[in-house]
Amino acid sequence: MEKRTDSPLPKTDRPILAIVGVVLVASTALFAWSDRQHDWRYYQFAFRGQVAEKLGAEKARGIPRGVAQIWAPELRRADRCITCHQAVSWKGFEGAAEPFRTHPAGPLKNHPIEKFGCTSCHGGQGWAIDTAEAHAPAEHWEEPLLGRELGEAYSLADDKNALLQINCNVCHRYDRETPGAGAVNLAKKLVAEKGCRACHVINGRGGTIGPDLTWVGDKAPEQYEYGRLSGQKSAFAWHVAHFKDPRALVPDTVMPNFHLSTGQAQALAMLALSWRRAPVPADYRPGLPRTDPQTPDEIADEQRMKTGPGAWFVQTGCFVCHSIASLGVKSPAQIGPDLSTAVEDTQSRFGRTVDDFLREPTGTMAVVLSRQIVLSPDQKATAVQKLREAFAEHERQKASAAAASSASTRPATP
């Protein structure tokens, strides 16, 4: 019989292994449980309760559950705010307490939620699904929720919700006035009134005594000198204090003290922080000059055409497609034939007089004259008259050119 040596090791190994096994199972249960601990589970439960109470259990059952997000691809934002703020696009929760309040309809009209997301306007961390990380000036997140709480922390002078306007003005920076952005509008007025551009370049225009402020909002909070700033150390607080008394923060500055009120200084600080190179597609920014500017020559040409003998054709819009060479009108596009010879052309091309053609146009002109340039019978009569004048001028120029050429060639022939 083969022997089985007894283990000389202490008998405690077995219970220790058993305990480790129990701890392992417990740790599995622990992490599975901890993964479920999220604020949104409670908020979704509470919202279902509210909906059931107001609109009936049927409606409440239809509410989607779980993490939800708005993906705004052009802004590269995945905002999960609607995981808790489920009432955003529901009607009937206008008076409810957050996070169950309906979003005011006004701003959403021009800023559809699927194009803008939430955080591009409101700030906060869209990736997060827990309140603390999503809202708070959380550690390691520099875009806090620009809401009432933060406004109260800064004791904003007027509207406690005004901080949000910083983000409005990231896109609306070239507006003179933006509806609903009172603080930023005030600040823009102050920029003009106080003559900030005397010393600072803003949007490419201004003096060079002070620093260029065009992208001052991108300056990192670490790059400010806080040595003389009492209270909270933040870029916003620095700007407010600096606008109120520049020399108190930077002793050797030449920036004058404008004796601004707290509200004015706060508004200007918001404006300054909004001047940043946020990665926003061009069409999100109203007021941006999106045409290539005309050259001085082009402007002079256009001016001449507008006041010259062909002015009527320019004002009416014919010149968009047609040149009228005899009257000095040159079309930028030259899609249609030159109208100097229209009187002849209508005869040769359509077998009709100009009057007749304008009364009952065919082809492209039928479309243009019915949609884009709608002329009354009187205006049509004027058009015919002007076309005849142009033709007469054309004939006159042709005759004088022929005379000139025959005069210049004659001496050459023996």
Place this chain on the structure above:
Amino acid sequence: MIADQKTRSSKAAPAAPGVHPRRLWSVRPRSDREAGDAVVSNFLLHWFPAKSYRASLAWSYSFWLGTVSAALLLLLVVSGLPLLFLYVPSVERAYASVKDIEFVVTFGSWIRAVHRISAHLMVAAVFLHLVRVFLTGAYKNGVGRNQKRQWNWVLGVALLLATLFLSFTGYLLPWDQLAYWAVTVGTNIASSVPVIGPTIRELLIGGRAIEQPTLIRFYVLHVLFLPMIVGFLFAYHMWRVRKDGGLARADRAVASSEPRPAEPSPTKTYTLLGVARGTAPQIRASSLGSPAATVNSIPDLTRRAAIVVLGTIAAVGILAVFVRSPLEEPANPIITPNPAKAPWYFLWLQEIVTDTTVHIGPVTINGAFLGGVLLPVILLALLTAWPWLDRSPAGAAGAWFAVSRRRQNVVFLLFVLAVLVLTVIGTFLRGPYWHFYWPWQPWPELPSRI
């Protein structure tokens, strides 16, 4: 189970020698033969001997630190696999993908925490394992013939370096401020090597700035090449342990339990699949059978290994629930966080670098070469060569604080202590501008945007 086994073996034809009817090991072997068979026939256990020295299994000898390191490596591989599916190694997407892992992936935050905690603990465990091996003189050859424990020590040093580099390459991947600047500090130290320093740095980060080429380089090293290297070194390390006749403690047990015979006693050669025939270490067979000195590997060794591995997994699993992994602001080359710190296991070097940077009037002597290159290279060379420099008798192998090795143990401990103290200072007591702050002294408030 046992009844089932009986019926199966009775029906089956007599097994050929070396062909084992059971594919799984028996938790309760009925005889020593069955215990031995279970080890030999089992792929997972094939690196264990059939019998182990009781003394080698003692908790208080090895603290099982090597097994802890191996368990952490296992955890790292297992937790790294799901992360491979989720992480995107591009500078545009890396940070966002880690945010998604943190916030919305089921168990994502826990998996990332397990990976991170295991990585940090593995650096510590491998280092402590090295300290233990040094203090017990376990790199020394004992009574077995053809032992090459000194080479296993070199493998161990290589494994420590590979572990450090694995951890360092993983540090960059989240692409946040912590990652970016830790790697900046680390690679700048490399560039202080005279003449070829900048070239080394350029090779390391794939350019002159930490950018997409750095990220993809670190990523591929982290998920492919370094794990391969560690896997290979680890297998070789374990193979050498078997070849060298187990832990150094075993030799000691043999030497002390048996009076040295006058004549050569019969020996038994251990081979691994016959590959190593002729060069395998030989241990006197008379000591092997001694029932007081040895135990069956199954279940005594396997049970303790299970306790350590499962215990490590449970401990990391619980820690990962409570210790969240940090993720700072997205990497920003323009803004240097203050203080900018290397990963904690390099902070003793950063501390030396800053302490040896001297300003004499307008002249600054940069300590990066001394603290960042010269000192670590010398220490590493000494560490690697130590088994050949250690002239103590073979009897000192496998004993804690052997009298004949007292002086070198004390010096070694002083170095370890210095590294630990400097690491603690660098990690906990250095604030902005590398100024010294006691734990009760508040750091200056960090500014925010709004």
